[in-house]
Amino acid sequence: MTEHTLGEATQGVAASAHDLVKTYGKGEAEVRALDGVTIDLMQGEFTAVMGPSGSGKSTLMHCLAALDTPTSGEAVVDGTSLGKLKDKDLTTLRRERVGFVFQSFNLVPTLTAEENILLPLNLAGRKPDRAWFDQVVDAVGLRPRLGHRPSEMSGGQQQRVACARALVSQPRIVFADEPTGNLDSTSSAEVLGFLRRSVDEFGQTVVMVTHDPVAASYTDRVVFLADGRIVDELRNPDRDQILEKMVGLQDAAAAKAAG
């Protein structure tokens, strides 16, 4: 395990799920996307959630990130149980304690990079902490690009803007949904390196959904999902270990589909 600047942060739980169930549709068409998931995500840790398509990894993240509501079970973020919160409180929670990085960058095309980064603070009506902003911007290496619109930037640059946006409000936890899904390998390495550094240097908690073993190998912990359940877990993984597990899971899924 890597050295942490904020040693204490590793002690707490940043977010957790208790027996989470999420179903879509009704009757015959019912799909159990999550089938009783229980997990603790530790502070100051970089966690990857992996699994074959349809394993429920995105759904798990959406429920933990207060973007979606589970059918049953409890999701807790930073000590707050989400189940009892109204839309207004969920909004506040997302705004103040959660950061997001999306697969398709999701920048507002009409705003510049700087404006996009500051958007969450803007929405909250908060004044940006200039020193922190500079630190984040320098960490992602975007200073020369701050005045550019998304259409004038490469995919990697756009995703780094999205990462900076996620960090600028100093959330308790950052959720990244396939952040490298649309990037080439060089840009992927940049983004993943940045997420890694945000954990190591700033003590940030990051949860990333991915199906790329290379991406997952940047993390401290990999959780494997299949058919809506947690089936396995690796600590300080390397690429080959991950690949092996994934192949196993995919074979099982294929066998199930064939049978």
Place this chain on the structure above:
Amino acid sequence: MLRLTWRNLLARKVRLLMSTLAIVLGIGFLAGVMTFSTGLNATFDNIVKGSTSDGLVRPAGDIQGANAGVGTTQVITPEDVEALDALPEVEDAVGSVDGIGSFLLGEDGKLVGGQGAPTLAFNYAPTENMAGEQILELTAGGWPSEPGEITLDTSSAERGSYAVGDEVTMIVPSVGETRRTFTLVGTADFNGGGTAGATLVLLDTAEAQEIFLDGQDAFTSVALTAADGVSQAELAAAADAVVPEGFAGVTGDEVVEETQDQIGQFLDVISIFLTTFAVIAIVVGAFIIFNTFSILVSQRVRESALLRALGASKRQVTRSVLIEAFLMSVVGATLGLLLGLGLSRALAGLFRTFGLDIAGEVLTLTPFTIAAGYVTGILVTMVAAFVPARRAAKVPPVAAMRDDLVVQEKGMGRRLLLGSIALVVGVALAAAGLTGAPGTDAIWIGAGAVIWVITTAVLAPVLGKPVLLACRSVFGRVFGTAGRLAGENALRNPRRTGATASALMIGLAVVSAVGVLASSLSATNDKVVDDAFRSDFLVQMPTFQGFPAQYGDRMEDVDGVDLVSRQQGTPVSVEVDGRSDQSFAAGVDPAYFEIYDLTIVEGTEEITGRQALLSEGRAADLGARPGDTIDVSFPGGETIPVEVVGVFEDSPTTGGITVPLSVLEDAGIKRSDSSLSITVEDGADRAAVKQDLEDVVEELPILSVQDKVEFKELISGQVNQLLYVIYGLLALAVIIAVIGIVNTLGLSVLERTREIGLLRAVGLSRRRLRTMITLESVAIALLGAVLGMVLGLVIGVVLRQSLKDDLTELSLPLDNLLVFLVVAVIFGVLAAIVPAIRASRMKVLDAIATE
């Protein structure tokens, strides 16, 4: 957040421009109408104030003959004028001869001023108005100083193509020759500026007396100027004490007020009429705005979801859309006000050709108009954008992470339920109106109709489905795949198609309802004329003004003429429930009863001397029966008691109070005729007789000799003229609706960029792509037209039912509706031109690559 709103606006310039156009046109129309009305009022105010003196001595009584266009015989002598002049309160008293019933002909022999404002003929004498200025000011030449000289107002001289020194022709009501010529010695205008279209004729005093007073040295009224320090009230009271019986002294302010009241009613009607259409246009505009924002919001699902995911509250998202609407409405209203100013100038130009002069300097945007324009524009836009804004806020944040999510829309169930309830309420209101609920039927039905229109708009996605399905199958059969795809596209988003079509629906509903009423009115008129037109010929002015009685005398001498019945109408006042009520009296001669058969319900139709027949309606108002005596007050101030001898079923051939012509004469009303009914002898050549009759009135071109068919045509022509004006005004609402179709199509094309790319990639030609988009547009237009026409027919039929006492016949203008349908298709094709070209210009690869 504000910055984001601003950027969004700038990024979507073209799309917003189109919906801003809807606001611009709507507010432009409203502001134009308001500015024009204000200008019209100011014009009349200036003239009335500029042409009225401190005080006036005129015939007593409620109804002034000069206002009613009826000449009276009461006169005031030069000695009376001198007595007035001698009063210490009076600085100056000027006798005036006001001539009624003369007409100025232009050099081409046609009547100057057409059928609009009246001809005001009087003697010229210098007189001061209330402000101490001369009432009339010369613009060229001089004043008439001896018989044979004439001075005209500048505009009439121009319209008659007369220059100073020319011979001017007039038709006058004097004994003997009705055609006179004068030498034009000058041109003049009212001090207030312009004449508002009236024709002004100034004559030498002696000649005016000769023509209008049969040569008596007398006057019909006296203009008074107050001595220094004397108030108008003191002046009027002093004058009132010395004037002969039958005359009264009144203040200038009273005269101004009376005139303003009278003109005000007419101006209010114009202003309400025009405002109605402005409101319709704005309502249609609201639909366009609603639609544009709905589409913009659904295109921005991802962005709204992102904002929500990043912590924007629902209220922040709603507000950002509403601020966008607000900025748009401010721009739209500003441009609309400017457009309105231009429009009012154009309207003034149009009215100028009818002979109504409105000075350009009174056509300015008043603070009230500016406020009304902004308030209406902003309010309507914000209200229309509110629902889409709320929908934007309802986007779940998780949508930001999914590729396939669209705005979740509720099922049609709730819409259908609410719509059905509203429909029932509308029907109930209309039924309440028809079955005699308190108040005016039309108000109940109107309220019901408004609810129906809204309901139809809400239910358009459901109600329109059969129309769209029919379009799909017809298009598919005729145009192949492109046609079927067009039909599918129109069906794909029924809400959008429905809302776009609704804008057109409103316009066409009003058009069709008005069409039903107009067509029923024409049918009713035809029937009335068929039933009541008993003479062979009718001689009338199109304005129903009086004309010299000599024409009737001459027509009696025409070979082949059997009977000439003379009729003279005048406004009178009678007492109803203790209040004086204006009514209409017709003086008829005995020949009237030989030509027309009145259906007598009580008493007799024989009237002589001071006796009267009443129509059933009038009799009911007055509570009078045969044997009763009623007091009738005439212009000029005479009140004559007449004995009611009979009551007849209401008839269009005579007035509610029908008296012998002699009663009018006794009341001091000058003889003239309002209509002549003529029968020909058996065996006479009708065509030849008609030609001879026409020769008699040849000199007064607007006085026409009509047989039954021509009379029907005249009336239906007048109905149609009004109908075309209404259609013209509604055209604006339809144009705004068409802009809405352009807008929706344009946005749909953008939205389907990827799909269009795909279609092109698999081999859809540019031409067939254009066909596809055009057909989708036609489907929307047809939907709007069909819904609108069906609704309009229903509303029209119900309204007709409520007016069945006046509109006895129901007639559906089916041929007109067919024309509307064709026009709708043409509009659909036109609306598609720009979006289709844009779609066909997309590059196949770019279109596919676009996310």
